[in-house]
Amino acid sequence: MSSVRVDFSNCMSEFAGGHGIDSAELESLYPKLSAAHEAVHQKKAQGSLGFMELPYKTEEAKKISGYAKKQKAKFDDFVVIGIGGSALGNIALQTALNHPYWNLLSKKQRKNCPRLFVPDNVDPELLKSLLDVLNMKKTVFNVISKSGTTSECLANFFILKNALIKKVGIKKWQEHIIISTDEKKGYLRELADKENIVSFTIPANVGGRFSVLSPVGLISASFCGIRPEKLLEGARYMDRKCGSDIVKNPAAIYAAIQYLMYWKGKKINVMMPYSQALKDVSDWFRQLWAESLGKKTNLKNDVVNLGPTPVKALGVTDQHSQVQLYIEGPYDKVVTFLSVEKYGTTVTVPATKARHYLEKHTLNELIKSEEEATRTALTKQSRPNCTIIFPEISEYTIGQVFYMLELATAYMGELFEINAFDQPGVELGKVLTYGLMGRDGFEKEKKEIKEFLISKKNSKYIV
């Protein structure tokens, strides 16, 4: 079977020179890395790391794909109403595994699957425009919020539900909704119960950014012809590969080199796929890495203000945008290439009268050569980089990579001695928003932000 591998040669000083890691340095981290592995498995045993249980929920995956198979012909359009962890995985799966112009294909070309829309913002222009292109009578909405209370999700839901009711009536709208939320609590759970709406459960011990292999990611994927069983199979394979022999554990090794690089001042982790299909995997990873590892305090409550900054890039496109900086700028980056050994198709540059050096080569050769050249150029200039190798892009390999990166994130939390599973920093912004929106109970915050804004009212610092 196709096994995803991590090549970290170019992070080692043998290849990357002065900015690389010595083998002795890596080896001296092994005890801590083993302890991290143990700690993660202990947390799993205690039931607090639900993402590690997801690969084994094969019955649920079957249920979801069976449900989607029955329903999908009824609908022309599938809309995910969610944000952050309730949208990024859905987008990443679709971009990775389906036609890049999916929504422009005929329904027949899409093998009877619906178009997919993920309007993951509360932008009035975006939402209004979405209404221009949906045929409500043939649209299904998957409302996703673990808490069942996320403002952005509910705002969009209330608007779209209203538009839906206008088209299909007060007795039928429920048939156009699928709810994914907590098993017991929250507004969406109550609504599902009251209105008898189809619903799926997001396990309480699975955080949003670790939820792509739960119903959060699997429902929209299944409607679009992606096989959830194969995703989980890939994740299980990776789970087995990531055993207690940490030198053979790709998630542990990935975490180790990223951790060491961070303390060498490489605080920016650029994820750069050489494949258009993988571009949104970087975007999904951006949330996972930033929200899990960007923390003010460690477990001892010391102020640490740490966390690597994930950056998404795209090969070859960003060779014409970012690589100049990566090659010549500050030594503050480590690049994670995503590399595809076998693309899904081969395209040949035809012979031309120009007798150009490209002719009769394939685009496949060109993109691979550019990848290899960029990797080599970086390495030769002591710019550390590693490569996650996909034998091909499939549900099986994508499932492996999602799981590997989630597990690596958990290990990173242990290495940094922080809680990788909370996000306390977004609280202030939330309550200030409630204040501005006049929500009951947030009068203090309203006053606080209004005062702050008034203090700036006549700022001389506007030009």
Added chain:
Amino acid sequence: MSSVRVDFSNCMSEFAGGHGIDSAELESLYPKLSAAHEAVHQKKAQGSLGFMELPYKTEEAKKISGYAKKQKAKFDDFVVIGIGGSALGNIALQTALNHPYWNLLSKKQRKNCPRLFVPDNVDPELLKSLLDVLNMKKTVFNVISKSGTTSECLANFFILKNALIKKVGIKKWQEHIIISTDEKKGYLRELADKENIVSFTIPANVGGRFSVLSPVGLISASFCGIRPEKLLEGARYMDRKCGSDIVKNPAAIYAAIQYLMYWKGKKINVMMPYSQALKDVSDWFRQLWAESLGKKTNLKNDVVNLGPTPVKALGVTDQHSQVQLYIEGPYDKVVTFLSVEKYGTTVTVPATKARHYLEKHTLNELIKSEEEATRTALTKQSRPNCTIIFPEISEYTIGQVFYMLELATAYMGELFEINAFDQPGVELGKVLTYGLMGRDGFEKEKKEIKEFLISKKNSKYIV
């Protein structure tokens, strides 16, 4: 008229505390900033900064829009074949100024304009898929490369031209091509002359990343109903605003605060629009900033390895992904918000039985409140940020912002004492690619990279 402003209050220590800039510090930079302004205008006078001349090329803008008006009804699809600076501006213009689901609208809804495709990569899957959705008989290709020799552009062009000839024949394909390239030299110029293909000139003194207001960006925009005259009008307005009184010059002030922030260790510049429409302006900016300012040596040829890292984010979406890190992580960032005072539409959250606090509010209020809350939360935690304020999104304001950021980049080059207009760092990758692709004359590079790859062949650092 609608004037774009820069609010940098939250970069000042009065508001941002210890990580902010003191007014005295800013003022002490003014002499250097004035000198930078002078130096830029001197270079302009010498004819080396073509981007500063573009706003005044009104005749050409009229010619382009007139041409597009006549031609566009003939075509259902417009394809930009370009990469980097020959694609990012086109994408940014389209996303900012047209319907977010443009390619899904009917031709009537698009007011007779074509769909737009910008496949700015050499990915075999992407290119093959593009062929699935184009109707060649109704497609026009705008091939854009200043040098006329860019590998990625030519590879895609040769493939698409071949497919085009198969559909429309060897005598008609030329009518489906528009070439944008150098006035005199390069393969594309020769081809235009030989085959009598419509062509536009990219001025020799305009670099790719500064070319959005040249034919590079204006042709696809005009075909899609965007008014180039208005873009240039905005740019001219900004040019006048950016005068020698640098305290009133928004490009100079933006450069000054970014420069000071860089030396305070804020080496990451996050551009975060609170508007889906502006998301690709950040991507365009990413190239401008990274490629112009990421440099190994300064003008005295000292090794400096400097350059801020531009990062694109999106509000409110990235509040659920990146803001945790921005609030709690290392003090290594300055955020540039792009803020829209008046959105193009208003969407109201309807009343629901839930009696939710959101009901009867508008999405406009929600997105603005979240923006204000995030900005305030960052500032209160001494995370410096500034805001570029768009009164509304229009050709006029977008033209202003493009020009302002280009000019700010030129000032940054002067402040850093580097050449902001070259990109020597990408050369090694290019020649190694030629080597791998077997291009004549690159046998040495072929040997070099092959040897390097062999040295890693049995790397033990793969897991």
